[in-house]
Each structure stands twice: as C-alpha cells, then as structure tokens.
Amino acid sequence: MEDVDVVIVGAGSSGLAAAKILRAAGLTFRVFEAMGRIGGRAFTSTEHFGIPFDIGCAWLHAADRNPYFPEAEAGGWTLHHHDMNVDHLYFGKHKASESDEADMKLADQQLATLMELWAGTDDRVSSLLASGHAPRAAATFAGPMDFGKDFDEISIEDFRAAADLDPNYYSFEGFGALVARFGADVPVELATPVRKILWDVPGIACVTDRGTIRAKAVIVTASPAALAFEEIEFRPELPAAHTQAFFDLPMGMLTKLPIEIRGTRLGLSPFDDLLIERRARNDIYFLCFPFDTELMVGFVGGDFAWEISAAGEAAGVDFVTDRLCDIFGSDLRKHVGRAAMTNWGGERFVRGAYAAARPGKSAARATLMQPVAERIFFAGEHLAGPLIQTCGGARLSGEAVARQVVAQLAGASGTIPGASR
Numbered sequence: 146m147e148d149v150d151v152v153i154v155g156a157g158s159s160g161l162a163a164a165k166i167l168r169a170a171g172l173t174f175r176v177f178e179a180m181g182r183i184g185g186r187a188f189t190s191t192e193h194f195g196i197p198f199d200i201g202c203a204w205l206h207a208a209d210r211n212p213y214f215p216e217a218e219a220g221g222w223t224l225h226h227h228d229m230n231v232d233h234l235y236f237g238k239h240k241a242s243e244s245d246e247a248d249m250k251l252a253d254q255q256l257a258t259l260m261e262l263w264a265g266t267d268d269r270v271s272s273l274l275a276s277g278h279a280p281r282a283a284a285t286f287a288g289p290m291d292f293g294k295d296f297d298e299i300s301i302e303d304f305r306a307a308a309d310l311d312p313n314y315y316s317f318e319g320f321g322a323l324v325a326r327f328g329a330d331v332p333v334e335l336a337t338p339v340r341k342i343l344w345d346v347p348g349i350a351c352v353t354d355r356g357t358i359r360a361k362a363v364i365v366t367a368s369p370a371a372l373a374f375e376e377i378e379f380r381p382e383l384p385a386a387h388t389q390a391f392f393d394l395p396m397g398m399l400t401k402l403p404i405e406i407r408g409t410r411l412g413l414s415p416f417d418d419l420l421i422e423r424r425a426r427n428d429i430y431f432l433c434f435p436f437d438t439e440l441m442v443g444f445v446g447g448d449f450a451w452e453i454s455a456a457g458e459a460a461g462v463d464f465v466t467d468r469l470c471d472i473f474g475s476d477l478r479k480h481v482g483r484a485a486m487t488n489w490g491g492e493r494f495v496r497g498a499y500a501a502a503r504p505g506k507s508a509a510r511a512t513l514m515q516p517v518a519e520r521i522f523f524a525g526e527h528l529a530g531p532l533i534q535t536c537g538g539a540r541l542s543g544e545a546v547a548r549q550v551v552a553q554l555a556g557a558s559g560t561i562p563g564a565s566r
C-alpha cells in the first residue's frame with residue numbers, strides 16, 4: 146500500500162509548483178528537500194549587505210510568460226525593466242571606442258544569424274566565431290554570462306532552442322524571496338535528502354534517513370549534476386539513455402561577486418551594464434548600483450566561474466576590486482565596503498548554476514522528459530522547453546509534469562484524482 150500518491154524530490158521552483166498542482170487535483174504527496182530551506186537556486190539573503198541580495202536567480206526573464214511576474218506585481222515587489230544592453234565596454238583596461246561598440250553589436254547580430262542558418266556538423270557555438278575583441282565580447286554574453294559555459298562547450302542546437310528572454314525585470318525585494326513566498330504554504334520536509342528510489346516494487350519507494358515512503362509515482366527535480374553524481378541511487382538502475390542524459394547535461398556556472406562602493410557612483414547610473422572583456426574566457430560583467438544601492442554586482446561565467454570559486458572568496462573579491470581599479474583608478478579602494486562571492490558549485494545538491502547540453506547532445510533534454518516505467522518523472526529548469534535555465538521555466542516544468550502525473554494516475558485507477566475526497 147502506498148503512503149501517498151506522489152513523492153516530490155526537491156523544493157525549488159519546480160518542486161513547489163508541482164506540489165501545488167497535485168494539491169489542487171486532490172492527490173496526496175510528500176516533498177523532501179535536502180537543504181534546510183525551500184527555494185533551491187532561488188534564494189534571497191539580507192545577511193551580506195543588510196538589503197535583499199539574490200544569491201541565485203535575480204532577473205524575472207520573459208516577464209510576459211513568466212508566472213512569477215504578475216505575482217511580483219501583485220505582491221508589491223519593486224520592479225525595474227532592464228534592457229541588459231552593454232552600456233560601458235572595456236577591453237582589459239581600455240575603454241572601447243564607439244566603433245568597437247558598434248562592432249560588438251554587429252557581431253552579436255551576426256552570431257544570431259549564423260545560428261539560425263546553421264546546418265553544419267560541428268554543433269559548437271565556437272565554430273561560428275571569428276577572432277577579434279568585438280565578436281568575443283558578443284560571445285561572452287551568449288556563452289559564459291547567459292549559458293554558464295564557454296562557447297566551445299555550447300551546443301548550437303541547444304542554444305537555438307532557448308527563447309529570447311526579453312522582457313527582463315529586476316526586483317529590489319528579490320526573486321528568491323518571491324519564490325519563498327510562493328512556496329510558503331507547501332508542506333516540505335527540510336534537511337531530508339532522498340537517498341534511494343526503488344522501483345522494483347509496485348509503485349516506488351523513496352528511502353530517506355528518516356524512513357521509507359511508498360508512493361505511486363515520484364517527481365525528481367534534482368539537477369542533472371546531482372543525479373550524475375548518484376546522490377540518489379535508483380534501484381534497479383535507470384534505463385541507459387536516461388543515465389546518459391544526466392551526463393550530457395552538465396551544469397554551467399555563474400559566480401556572482403557583489404561589492405559595495407560607498408560614497409561615489411563612478412560616473413555610472415543605476416542599472417548600467419558594464420562589461421570588461423578579457424579574452425572572453427575571464428570576462429567580468431557588472432550590474433551597476435541597482436535601485437541606486439551601493440552594490441556593483443559582478444558576474445563571471447563558464448570555466449572562469451568554476452576557477453574563481455575554487456580560488457576562494459578573498460581571491461574573487463581581490464579580482465573584482467583590482468579590475469575596477471584598472472578602470473576607475475586606485476583611489477576607488479577607499480570606497481570599497483563589504484563584498485561577497487557565491488558558490489553554487491559547492492552546493493552538494495545542486496553543483497552548478499544551470500544545465501547546458503554538450504555539443505551534439507541537445508536531445509538529452511527530450512530523453513529526460515520521458516517518464517520511466519510511468520512512475521519516475523523528471524522536472525526542473527533543465528526540462529523547461531524554451532525557458533530552460535530560468536526559474537520561471539522551472540516552475541512551468543514542475544506544473545506540466547505534475548499535470549502529467551495527475552493524468553497518469555487518473556488513467557491507472559480509472560477515477561478522477563480527488564473525486565472521493
């Protein structure tokens with residue numbers, strides 16, 4: 146006999162959303178979360194700067210299709226429409242000329258066109274790039290900053306499948322706080338990792354340190370990296386194609402390096418975008434003084450983001466400070482206040498920022514969208530169709546998979562779930 150209809154593994158955006166759909170359909174469920182809080186990669190903290198700071202997702206992308214956007218508006222979140230075009234471009238220590246900036250915009254358009262026309266065999270974005278500063282700067286946004294991967298590790302097919310994420314909104318109160326508010330009424334068992342999923346039994350059995358729970362189906366929202374690391378043991382093993390898909394969807398990385406600059410705005414305006422191009426491998430992007438706070442939020446992506454988080458926060462903060470001094474002069478040091486560095490690679494049950502298919506492996510996403518034995522379902526940002534990698538996409542994925550489970554269980558029992566309750 147099952148203890149509940151469905152077990153949900155993970156209380157991030159997708160798991161919380163799945164739970165709400167199951168509840169509305171009248172199904173019973175339990176949600177297990179490995180961390181000591183809900184939200185997963187959506188997490189706002191006031192600990193570092195005394196104001197909300199998003200350690201994970203911050204922009205409400207694709208606001209016209211993002212279910213969190215109307216909730217942010219209704220909840221009174223302070224929202225800023227952010228066009229995300231580069232306002233200040235530097236090549237190393239030198240300011241780009243106007244013609245360099247025009248070249249970068251052109252390179253960006255050319256890259257988009259080449260991807261549309263692509264019909265080649267080499268599925269790497271790098272195969273489309275000419276050398277030179279401006280194309281590299283354009284590629285930085287396409288690669289490390291957007292996809293969390295260097296451009297020789299990005300699949301053209303995968304990149305093309307992702308939607309344009311305009312319009313983008315940034316909030317003062319935080320995207321993590323919004324997700325926490327969304328999920329506040331979902332019962333979640335925190336600090337309870339699911340260790341094993343047994344499916345050689347009728348239904349499934351989820352083994353946790355606090356006991357084993359039987360259910361008809363399970364929705365697994367853990368990142369593909371956590372699954373590739375076998376944080377959950379599936380018994381028997383999953384079909385080879387599913388296991389392979391975890392490995393074909395490795396995590397990209399984005400490391401944030403927020404730094405307080407006190408008593409000066411450096412001639413910049415709130416929400417300016419500043420990019421320092423450093424051979425497209427070690428670039429750093431700054432979101433400047435959002436909402437006129439004292440924060441300059443640095444971002445590095447791809448391999449460099451893994452390197453810098455391995456080097457540690459002190460090295461990361463020195464790097465950011467030194468690069469800003471390169472541009473604004475060493476006098477800037479006396480304006481530097483508190484600083485921090487995020488480390489999503491060090492989160493055992495996430496292990497990176499978001500998944501990106503290896504070149505030639507974009508079909509891995511479709512593979513994971515197939516349930517196993519009509520009992521094991523996967524959901525999350527990595528399975529969010531055109532909104533892959535986004536928090537709104539993760540929610541839509543969780544909702545869609547939960548509806549699939551509701552239909553599946555209704556079909557299996559011949560009854561409408563919840564009709565007897």
Ligand SMILES: Cc1cc2nc3c(=O)[nH]c(=O)nc-3n(C[C@H](O)[C@H](O)[C@H](O)COP(=O)(O)OP(=O)(O)OC[C@H]3O[C@@H](n4cnc5c(N)ncnc54)[C@H](O)[C@@H]3O)c2cc1C
Pocket residue numbers: 154155156157158159160177178179180183184185186187200201202203204205206337338339340366367368371376377399400401487489494495497498499524525526527534535536537539
């Ligand atoms: C630095 C950074 C910046 C980002 N910026 C943006 C942005 O600006 N806008 C945007 O839309 N998106 C952004 N994202 C992406 C966005 O945060 C994610 O796509 C989204 O939050 C993922 O939600 P999810 O539910 O799929 O996964 P998660 O949030 O990872 O949730 C899965 C949960 O499963 C738990 N779990 C894993 N294994 C187990 C287990 N065995 N047992 C129990 N629980 C388990 C995890 O602890 C986790 O809480 C960013 C991400 C990062 C890291």
